Amino acid sequence: MIDEWNTKIETIPERTLIGAVYVPPGKSPPLHLFSKYRNKPFFIFGDFNAKHSSWDCEINNNSGNQIASWLEQTGNSMILPNKSTSRRSNSIIDFGLTHDASGWITEVLDEDVPIGVFFLIFYFWFISIGYHCLWDRSSIYKSAKTYRPPWPPSLVFLAQQIVFRTFVSFQNWFYGLLMAERTAEKRRIEGPVTKA
Known part of the structure; x- marks a missing residue:
């Protein structure tokens, strides 16, 4: 249907x-x-x-x-x-x-429904983008940098390295999982490998 x-x-x-x-x-x-x-x-x-x-x-x-x-x-x-x-x-x-x-x-919507959480995330993202685009027309747009100083370069580099390592380890795990599935599928199609 x-x-x-x-x-x-x-x-x-x-x-x-x-x-x-x-x-x-x-x-x-x-x-x-x-x-x-x-x-x-x-x-x-x-x-x-x-x-x-x-x-x-x-x-x-x-x-x-x-x-x-x-x-x-x-x-x-x-x-x-x-x-x-x-x-x-x-x-x-x-x-x-x-x-x-x-x-x-x-x-x-009930607040326990996950779509409510999605809406809030979208809402604040949308508002942030809107205020950023209208910085010259808004009455009280303030950059986030006015509330918190930016990280020093050493901390930015450290955070980037952690994110990169996490991504690489996930990528390696996913590749291993994909290869294991392909090998299992190949064995299922060709049958078990026998030594001569």
């Missing part, structure tokens, strides 16, 4: 801006940055730590009130998950802001 997947992707001829954000608890969301994209197609996803009754939270917080007010003023909309995203309460704090939320289907 063959399963067939038909995927149709429609693209629009205009530029769409995609962003990610993390707003620490107790901090205000950077609405001044979001407002720059008011009349443009945009999607901003992230952990806003914003609670409001408009998106089925039990309580409102300052960040939630600000986002709800901003949405009302700008006419933008939200892409909301179908269940709580907070570990500490029954609240939705991870969501998306967009110019048009029609047609979106959302799902919250």
Whole structure:
């Protein structure tokens, strides 16, 4: 039985801006940055730590009130998950802001599912690449070198040697395994070798 997947992707001829954000608890969301994209197609996803009754939270917080007010003023909309995203309460704090939320289907994955780990790795890789590419346009891009000095050349060389040796030993092990399988296959086809 063959399963067939038909995927149709429609693209629009205009530029769409995609962003990610993390707003620490107790901090205000950077609405001044979001407002720059008011009349443009945009999607901003992230952990806003914003609670409001408009998106089925039990309580409102300052960040939630600000986002709800901003949405009302700008006419933008939200892409909301179908269940709580907070570990500490029954609240939705991870969501998306967009110019048009029609047609979106959302799902919250259980954190124990391995795809969640893959998503986090991809998310941070994607954000890192995005910030690196936009260093001249971002408000607070900082290189990792500002947080930790680079290794001295001697440690870099040592790390490279360890990685190289590990790769060579794995390569030798894999080659040995491959040759053993070929020899076993050859004996199976030709039969046992007899001495004359």
